[in-house]
Amino acid sequence: MKTFLSAPHRVGFFCGTLLLIASLTWWASEMLLRAGGSTIPSSIAPMFLHGYLMLYGFFPLFMLGFIYTAGPKWLGVASPAAKLYAPVFITYATGSALLIGALFWQPLLRIAITLHWVSWGAACLVWLNRILASKATDRGHAIRIALAFTMGWLGQAMALYWAIFDVTAGWLDMLEIGLWGFLLPVYLTVSHRMLPFFSANVIPNYSAWRPLWLLNAMIALSWGHGALKLAHFSSLPVDAVFTGLLFYTSYRWRLFASLQNRLLAMLHLAFAWAAIAMLLYTAQGAAMLAGSVILGFAPIHAIGIGFFGTMLLGFATRVSLGHAGLPLILSNLTWMLYCLLHGVAITRIFAEVLPWQNALLCAAALGALLAFLLWGSRFMPVYLKPRADGKPG
Known part of the structure; x- marks a missing residue:
């Protein structure tokens, strides 16, 4: 337990991986049963639970694990103490676990989302405390992440409104706020800070390009898309x-x-999905103005699996290796699992436009489960062992 609590990423990544695998196991089972004309008996519409789980079930745990470990280094302050972050992780993870139980007993849904909302509020305060304690001249990325975290808390409030009063509009607002106000800005902010930094260490004659206007523009466009959707206007x-x-x-x-470097390529190829996803959103928006819907849920899965999923695997791999004192060398298995996840994203997009939808949905769900199950079997034990180089953390 002392080793497990020696660094925030250990707790966040372990719990996040466990809950990600559990969520994908449920969804893959649901897809297989649907292909056979059946379904898992549920007290909640599976689509609603799936949407909330994919936004709030596990991503926040990975985010906290990373930002509580790497963020203080940006700010020149100590990481938060285990007595502060451990209860946040445990309470949040408990809420995610109860969500799956809510399939069979609906009152658990309200309890689970309440736990999320309360623990995420506490998580925001822990991070804000680190920012306020910092004397660093550059706190821009940390502050923008804090703002996005606050948007995530508001999104959870809308989810709680949906869960308590059974108002579908609350779920729809949660989706837009969670995706465009919370997850995407956090991903873009971390990418803006870390991708040029990592690239400069690998690519010869690399000039790190990360102007502040670029980050501000990306966040403004993400929030702008979400605001237009909330107002029911074309984005x-x-x-x-x-x-x-x-x-x-x-x-x-x-x-x-x-x-030229697979560990670095994982991050850049994942980031490229953000542009592909927005291209699909643009095509979808143009089609809707013309009175047709041609891509269905393809754009949201391009950003959810393509960008969020592959970047999660890429970043978690790099952080797990580096903070375990292991060589920053990507194994062939991890690279294959990463490539498999790209295939999952492509398969899920094609499921919206090709006639073999059931088969493609099953293939995508099983592929995602396989990728993270095997990845988790490799890295979850790492979070329970001391660093290989003997250093603390």
């Missing part, structure tokens, strides 16, 4: 600009040069 103009900016950013960050 097409915002999406078109966002698409161009993200493609240009991948170019300036030298995506193709990163391919």
